[in-house]
Amino acid sequence: MTLDSAYLDYPLRKAGMDHDHYSWSNLFAREPIAWPSGQGVAVAVIINLEWFPIVPEDKPFRAPGHMVTPYPDYRHYTAREYGTRVGFYRMLDALMRVRARASVAVNGAIAERYPQIISDIIEAGHEIVAHSTDMNGTIASGLPEADERALIAASLGTLERVSGTRPRGWMSIARSQSFNTPRLLAEAGLAYMCDWVNDELPYRFATGAGSLVNVPINHELSDRQIVTVQQNSADSYVQQMQDAHTLLAGEAVRSGGRMLPLNITPYVMGLPYRIGAFERLLAYLVAQPDTAFHTVGEIADALGE
């Protein structure tokens, strides 16, 4: 099949990006950013706390980690619940031991079903980031705008009702958005989102309805990527995070604040044979000079206006 002649037209071939959300910017040529702690490296722990209905809807797509077998998929339903009941509490305890505050990206359904968890998160001083409704609440082009707006409102409404505070941040399932998502998030009053992974510092993101901050929570550094997808061991994950910290700490001396996002999953890193490695990583990081734990919200706010 011969290509249409328009295939060799490039209407957006001009200086800058091929969209209006942000300008190109060299990380190493910016004004240095300062974290509230005054330390060079901000470690941002962000835990995804998710509820997978046993009936997947696949609209618009099936979330990573969702059901696999024909109905009823007891093994994946319960293995994800294991993360919520057991693995997450191991993580809370590990964070408490090093006095680290974290961010938890929570499905609205978790708050609805398990309000005790929300109390435990708040009591420990952690931040709640809205993370859709439940794991059927995926977003991509094809999801009608009204449905997407309702999904965002339902997530925020439930989390606000149960926690007493309206979340300021948003993380989409699989970081997947439609062309409408940034605008709908801004219209819902959110201050920041965590979906775009093109940078290592927060930056301002225009939406057509005002701007919000994008805090890049690098998927490459997540346990889902390193352990689940690439099948590296938990020990290797720890080594990789330590190598990343070494690099970022060196850059922080020359270029200003740097961020190390630790995006972890209770049903992955919260398993008995892995959590020890993660605890070792936390102990390592808390002992490093010029390093502090910050919530994603604190990192977003450090950008200023």
Added chain:
Amino acid sequence: MREGEMDPELYDFRPYRDRPVLEWPDGKKVAVWISPNIEFYELDPPANPHRKSWTKPHPDVVGYSHRDFGNRVGHWRMAEMMSKHGFPGSVSLSVAMCQHLPEVVADANARGWEFFSHGIYNTRYSYGMDEAQERALIEDSIRTVREATGQVIKGWLAPALTHTPRTLDLIAEYGLSYTCDLYHDDQPGEVHVKTGRLISMPYSLEVNDHYGFFVYNMSPREYADTLIRQYQRLADEGGTVMCIPLHAYLIGQPHRIGPFEDVLKHIAADGRAWITRSGDIADHYMQQVPA
């Protein structure tokens, strides 16, 4: 190539044993070149009926923003480290980078890097192009790189590795001297073309960072060890070419660049490497070996 035939007859069969010795300058054993792929992926490209640009409906936020990381963050980290250890780059360039992000292209040019074409965008494929369209793509590449950098491209790596049966003949006709799209050898060699002279430049998928991390699922340290083993073997054999194909959005990640630096240190300290650019390897080979 012979279009439609089972054997495309791209080149002659030449077994690795008993070949004439290939000499590199100063008695070096292995020509080492690093090929950063400097690419621009479009957020919402038009569809090519033969291949999807993104696996997900547009916008593929992770896919797009992961690539964009390379131009905002990874390039600078990777380029600094290469310069520090004396490695130039031979850039596989999405030539629309010259319009979109000339800062990145200018930085590479200022470091003495070579550019060859990797198409206009890495989201526009050659599949289905007629001859006039493919000529337009090649002419655009030559003109765009010359205007932006002053360099005349000598090589080609097809956009997203998409070819037509005419590609090799056409790039030879336009005076390019090497293709990076053939993976049959660890030494350069002649490619059959209708006019002119074209050689294959050993590139690599096997030790490409994309394969290392996403096909073989290596940790950063395992990938570094792989590159060192590849280097050691090719240096032992001699007369060889080792390419390290990179993507700044992969190797420039904070957990990967440190282990990669150990590879550069190892090769630089070993002494057997001619650390150079693909065009220099092509020039040297074509001078030394008659067509």
